[in-house]
Amino acid sequence: MVLLGKSRNEASNLLLNGELTVSVFGLGKMGLPLALVFASKGAKVYGVDLNENVVEMVNRGENPISFEPGVGELLEKAVKEKRLTAVTDGALASSKSDLIVLLVPVYANAKGIRMELMEKAIDEVSNGIRKGAIVVTETTLPPGTTESFIPKIENVSGFKAGIDFGIAHAPERTMSGRVIKDITESYPKIIGAINEATLEPLIGIYSAINKKGVVPVSSIRVAEAVKVFEGVYRDVNIALANELALISERLGINVNEAIDSANTQPYSHIHRPGAGVGGHCIGVYTWFLIHSFPELSKIMKIARETNDSMPLHIVELTVKALNLVRKPVNGARIIVFGLSYRGGIKETINSPSFPLINEFLKWGANVEVYDPYFSNEEIMSYGFKPFNGNFEGADAVVVVTDHPQFKEVDLRDLKDKMATPIIIDGRYIYATAKGIENFIYASPGIQIRCPKSFQ
Numbered sequence: 001m002v003l004l005g006k007s008r009n010e011a012s013n014l015l016l017n018g019e020l021t022v023s024v025f026g027l028g029k030m031g032l033p034l035a036l037v038f039a040s041k042g043a044k045v046y047g048v049d050l051n052e053n054v055v056e057m058v059n060r061g062e063n064p065i066s067f068e069p070g071v072g073e074l075l076e077k078a079v080k081e082k083r084l085t086a087v088t089d090g091a092l093a094s095s096k097s098d099l100i101v102l103l104v105p106v107y108a109n110a111k112g113i114r115m116e117l118m119e120k121a122i123d124e125v126s127n128g129i130r131k132g133a134i135v136v137t138e139t140t141l142p143p144g145t146t147e148s149f150i151p152k153i154e155n156v157s158g159f160k161a162g163i164d165f166g167i168a169h170a171p172e173r174t175m176s177g178r179v180i181k182d183i184t185e186s187y188p189k190i191i192g193a194i195n196e197a198t199l200e201p202l203i204g205i206y207s208a209i210n211k212k213g214v215v216p217v218s219s220i221r222v223a224e225a226v227k228v229f230e231g232v233y234r235d236v237n238i239a240l241a242n243e244l245a246l247i248s249e250r251l252g253i254n255v256n257e258a259i260d261s262a263n264t265q266p267y268s269h270i271h272r273p274g275a276g277v278g279g280h281c282i283g284v285y286t287w288f289l290i291h292s293f294p295e296l297s298k299i300m301k302i303a304r305e306t307n308d309s310m311p312l313h314i315v316e317l318t319v320k321a322l323n324l325v326r327k328p329v330n331g332a333r334i335i336v337f338g339l340s341y342r343g344g345i346k347e348t349i350n351s352p353s354f355p356l357i358n359e360f361l362k363w364g365a366n367v368e369v370y371d372p373y374f375s376n377e378e379i380m381s382y383g384f385k386p387f388n389g390n391f392e393g394a395d396a397v398v399v400v401t402d403h404p405q406f407k408e409v410d411l412r413d414l415k416d417k418m419a420t421p422i423i424i425d426g427r428y429i430y431a432t433a434k435g436i437e438n439f440i441y442a443s444p445g446i447q448i449r450c451p452k453s454f455q
């Protein structure tokens, strides 16, 4: 079947009538849910992954991302109805597909951008793509990247882009912990394509799976820029919030009160200061532009430095608090709350917890890590000591992740057990908790609070 050139209605009917074959490269936290959404709408889906364990698990109907709501049920249904087949051979999958979606990771940090996994997927697509198919990159990419793949696909396949196959970018705007919801109903899908013959069928297909519809943009490059700009906007604004927090500590005001009040007028959207910035997106996409335009990305560079300095600021606040009770960091028993990069999920990529814990260890602290999403064995696999469950004799609790479970901790119970009741709150979750007044309490952007009994 030739998808290229189909109308919106023809393309969405092909999906809904079970006549569309889709390959999704990358059966990870984002790709597997997307593959399952396509299957649930009627597509025959090949899930391509280079990890044989993932392929075997998926084909057995076992869910490799059990923490993701809705995935288990969709996987069971798709495997039962034989709508999803996982394979490692991307060329074979591509040769059978009308639509080929690439959702494999591209990593970036201060050292550079790592494109090899995506390039490997493009190699396989090039070797298998058939006439009339459409290739869509959904992984967030430096603007201009998708177009850079065209020569490879043309040279290997002998096809002409825009004429024999379509190519587009439609960035994955999803959050771990709610991926199925985000794919199907949270945000409109941005799509930028090489031409109308590609764009029209994609609008039909993505409108059929996403209640929020589609925002078509004028080019592939614009679509890539949209997702990168979204992430850079957030990273830079978090850095601004962190800088305002450091200034607020000097001013002797509570930055959170100031931000809340500033944001009561519609032109202020100041973000939240914290223990640092982690994740697949925020902080990663900024490096895409820094490495692509080093001479133009001055604000972004400073933002990255600011955000990456926040774990050390949390260590500094801890040292200041221990000094108030004349306790050295060396030998202090510090319970770190959180390994995940943000609350409510089990994900450590670029988590601020790691530089923070390693800095405490460098200072000779006795660090134990508590994260309700990770087993003791998993915590030990990162080289850290798991919290032994007993606050007796602890010198400080340091919050790095805003997991909802931490808000259930009874601080009054903690106060009696800890050797020195110190809470350093990297996410400002305990500021108004019952019993916090009995603690030495610090958080980015506020003055350290010290009960009279310690003064």
Ligand SMILES: NC(=O)c1ccc[n+]([C@@H]2O[C@H](COP(=O)([O-])OP(=O)(O)OC[C@H]3O[C@@H](n4cnc5c(N)ncnc54)[C@H](O)[C@@H]3O)[C@@H](O)[C@H]2O)c1
Binding pocket: 025, 026, 027, 028, 029, 030, 031, 048, 049, 050, 051, 054, 090, 103, 104, 105, 106, 107, 117, 118, 120, 121, 138, 139, 140, 141, 172, 173, 174, 175, 176, 279, 280, 281
């Ligand atoms: N995780 C998020 O919060 C998030 C949010 C929005 C967008 N994204 C985008 O989605 C991309 C993927 O993220 P993820 O969380 O799904 O990653 P992940 O690490 O959970 O999964 C990636 C999967 O792709 C597989 N893979 C890697 N190279 C491959 C190749 N060449 N062919 C086939 N399979 C391959 C891996 O084996 C793995 O199973 C990110 O790079 C990002 O651009 C992620």
Ligand SMILES: CC(=O)N[C@@H]1[C@@H](OP(=O)(O)OP(=O)(O)OC[C@H]2O[C@@H](n3ccc(=O)[nH]c3=O)[C@H](O)[C@@H]2O)O[C@H](CO)[C@@H](O)[C@@H]1O
Binding pocket: 172, 173, 174, 175, 176, 230, 231, 234, 238, 271, 272, 273, 274, 275, 276, 277, 278, 279, 280, 281, 282, 341, 342, 343
């Ligand atoms: C659709 C999509 O792709 N969604 C992505 C996903 O991104 P994500 O999963 O990486 O989550 P984020 O919330 O961005 O957190 C990242 C890090 O920044 C810290 N942080 C955050 C806010 C703040 O004010 N101060 C902070 O310090 C936080 O602790 C964490 O470490 O959801 C975001 C919307 O939530 C989206 O914008 C983003 O595109």
